Amino acid sequence: MGGFSLHRVAPYPHRARVQGCRSGAGVHHRAMPTVPAIHVWAVRFSLDFAVASNLSGLRTISAYEENKLVRNVADAYGFDEASRGSVLDYLHEIKVGCEKDPSFAGGRNMITYAAQLMESTSPNRYLSGVRILDTLIRFNSGAIGSGFPGQSMLISNTIGSASSGSILHNLVQMLDSKSPYDEEIRLRAARIVEHFVIDIRLDKILQGIQCISSLLDLKPFHQPDEPLEEYGHRISVGEEGQMQVRGIQILLKLSDDENNLRIMSNTDDLVWKIVALINDKELHLRKHDKWSRDIVDPGVKLIKRFMSATTRSNNILWREISTSLEAISSLESIIDCDKCDEEVKKQAIRVLAQICWDTSSVMGDQNKERFIGSLIDMFLHKSKGSQFENLAGEELAQLSFGFGSCATIILEKYGPNMIDCIGKTDSGLYNSIHRKIAADVLKHLYGNYSIDDEHFQNLKEAMIDLLPKVLREVLGWGLTETHIQRVPSYTAPAGSGLAATQDNDGRLQEALASLCATVYNRMVNTDADLADRFEDITARMCDLAAEPLKTFSDLIQEAMQRQPPYYPPENAMRSNDENPNECCIS
Incomplete structure (x- = not known):
């Protein structure tokens, strides 16, 4: 041979x-x-x-x-x-x-x-199988192993197949073992489970979510990386920290599946474990980048998904988050942190806005005022940079749409800011997006605020002054009463993105016209004297514009049907052989 x-x-x-x-x-x-x-x-x-x-x-x-x-x-x-x-x-x-x-x-x-070893009832043979599989998976995830996809495919077919489901199920359940002999198995099993997470259906594994979330229960991984007392197959404190990271990554990947997310959203105490990791102040200060990347980023994304509308029905975690002062404090600290990642801050802002809007939350008026004030600063004053102003404005518009304390805070403290944002067109401070969002905020406040108090009366008087200016702008009648002329509401700056400008201008015009309709209808329906006052304003507007006499309602309808101005591309304004520097007068 x-x-x-x-x-x-x-x-x-x-x-x-x-x-x-x-x-x-x-x-x-x-x-x-x-x-x-x-x-x-x-x-x-x-x-x-x-x-x-x-x-x-x-x-x-x-x-x-x-x-x-x-x-x-x-x-x-x-x-x-x-x-x-x-x-x-x-x-x-x-x-x-x-x-x-x-x-x-x-x-x-x-x-x-x-695979054969992992089906054995012998603890030593099972551990040996887990060691081999964990090592091969990590090898194939590396630079050398990635060049040989056949091996990864064989691993997937052998372990991830339906016929091998018991192996994967046993690995998940092993994560919850409290035996000190199983510490090494838990660490390796966590890595294997993360690799096969796309094949996991929580409703098919008994206590699956409890087993996986147990990975978050370990000691904080900012402790010195020294081996624990020898007892069986023990692991270091640093490796315990790896299990926390694996655990939160597994949960995030599981939440990509809608059915898994539903099960997770109805699991008691899951959010407390996530918040406890995010609240690790010592790690925040000592190893900020690692803490932010490994724990905060996936943790906040998970919380945001738990707060999503599609899972709110019978959602235990929605209530736990909304009633958790620790969760609120953690999210606030992320927004205020100068080192935290931009995307993490945006996720935190979205979650806090949902908590702020929820009337059953434990977020007090003082916290709401502080949060809304920070949104105003981000929106109008770019306190955290231009990348946050649109998001802050959108959340303000959502918070103003309701009957709760958020709308009251916005009306009482920031109503004049919204009026100025729309009305001061000559200041150069606010663009079309700012003004569109401000119009949405005012429309929501005026359309839904139900208490006829001093603050609402002040808003009403301000809106009576603002509406004629807004109508003249939308109709292209100019912005002054002394010299009204038909001009575009906005002139596109040279070299700007004309398509975006056209779109933003159209959205602004729709928002302004809708604001006028909402405010006018509520005013005249509740106060007949105001109807006469608006007709006097309309007569003066039509006279100055040399237009036939119309009612204020007619002008609003015309404004709502009006198309935004069209800005032709710069190159379309001259022929290809035309010299842009040559005078057109010979």
Whole structure:
């Protein structure tokens, strides 16, 4: 029977050869392959060794050569010291099996071996299988392993398939083990579960969400990375921290599935565990970037998803978040932090706005005033940069749409700011987007505010002055009463994005016309004297504009039907051969 040679899978110079003979001659080992060659060998799950053609060689291989062979394979794959024994066990099993049956190695590889071990009731064999699978998954996620997709596919087909569902289910349930002997298994199982998270359906795994969320219960991972007291397969404090990170990443990925998100949203205490990690003040100060990247970013995204409208029905976590002072404080600290990521801050703003709007939340008026004030500063004064002004304005518009304390705060403290944003068109401070959002805020306030108090009366008087100016702008009648002329409401600056300008101007015009209609209808329906006052204003407007006499209602209807001005592209204003610098008068 011919000798076993690796050169058939590892081209020169990355080749190695182990030869043996039927007569029992010693096995001669030549240059071991480099990492790429070892990998090509191992893709065919190297320790199969072509045993059918070389049983004598395997039986006579020395312990030294055997250990060296295992060490090279282990080094190539990244097996740690604790896991190398699993590679040696695999070799021994292949040897023993092939001695009894030369075809024993057919179809076997390290992945199927790991799956077989993980179906065992023996704790040691189960741990060995988890070690192999965890190592192979991490290898294939690296730079070298990513070049061999066939191995990843085999892992997925072997472990992630429906027929192997029990393996994945057992791994999930192992995450909740409190035995100190299982600490290493929990860490490796967490990495494996994260790899197969797309295959997990929480409604198919008994106590699945409780098992996964138990990963968040561990000690804070900012402690010194020193090994704990030896007892079984213990892990370091730093590795405990890795489990927290894995846990929150698994939860975030699980929430991509709507059914999983529904189950998570109705799980008691899940939000407390997430908030506790986000609230880690020491880590925030000492390792901010790591804390923000590993914990805060996925944590806030999860909270935002729990607050989503699609999961609000019978949503336990919605109520837990809205009634948690710790959650509110955490989100506020993220917004105020100068180091926190922009996207994380935006998520925190959205969640806080939902809490602020929720009348059942524990967010007090003082906190609401502070939050709304920060939105005003972001919206009108760019206190956190231009990237936050639109978001802040949109949230203000939402908060003004209702009967709660948020609308009252906006009306009492910031109503004049909204009036100025719309009316002071010559200040250069506010663009079309600012003014459109301000119009939405005022429309919501005036259309829904139900208390006819001093603040509402002040708003009413301000709106009586503002509406004629707004109508003249939308109708293109100019902005002054002394010289009304038909002009576009906005002139696009040279070199600007004309399509965006056209769109923003159209949205502004719709918002202003809608504001006029809402305010006018409520005023004249509740105060007949105001109807006469508006008709006097209309008569003066039509006279100055040399227009036929119309009612204020007619002008509003005309404004609502009016199309925004069209700004032709700059190049369309002249022919291709026209010199832009040449005077048109000869």
